[in-house]
Amino acid sequence: MTLLDAGEYIGALPEKEHDTPEWRAAMEALLLVVKRGGPALFARIRITRPLNQYYVPELNPKGKEPYWGRRKLKRDQ
Template sequence: MTERGWRRPFEDPIDIGGRKLVTLLDAGEYIAELPKKEHEEAEWRAAMEALPLVVERGGPTMYVRIGIMRALNRHYVPEFNPKWKEPHWGRRKLKRDR
């Protein structure tokens, strides 16, 4: 049977600006301390919904970790670099271009 409860540790602790979230209880306390405006955003609500499911039903702690990481990185937009796109050198030539 899977271990349940608030004291369950994450497989890999979440580091948030010098603070480490090691257990589900730490994650719950961190989410509870958020300002109301941030607290009501969709990403944080998803993380909050995953938290009691994992605690009460013994689900994988990775669900909460993913929810928190998505909420923390919600404003990050990866930068597009056109040099990453490599040309396709194996193009076939059409009959008209021969």
């Protein structure tokens, strides 16, 4: 995705969503990069935050198992 693509995407948003604080911050960061040569990473971060604002990761209560399995204690043998 280029900076032009990001600007066109933000411009095509509905007015209600376009005026949210998250998208306003993304537009400011994009303009900072384009006009003043700021770091492009700032614009990328500010654009991905509102894109992923409704993403909720699935909760895994068990957690990640290590590849070697659980360690067995001597008292449990």
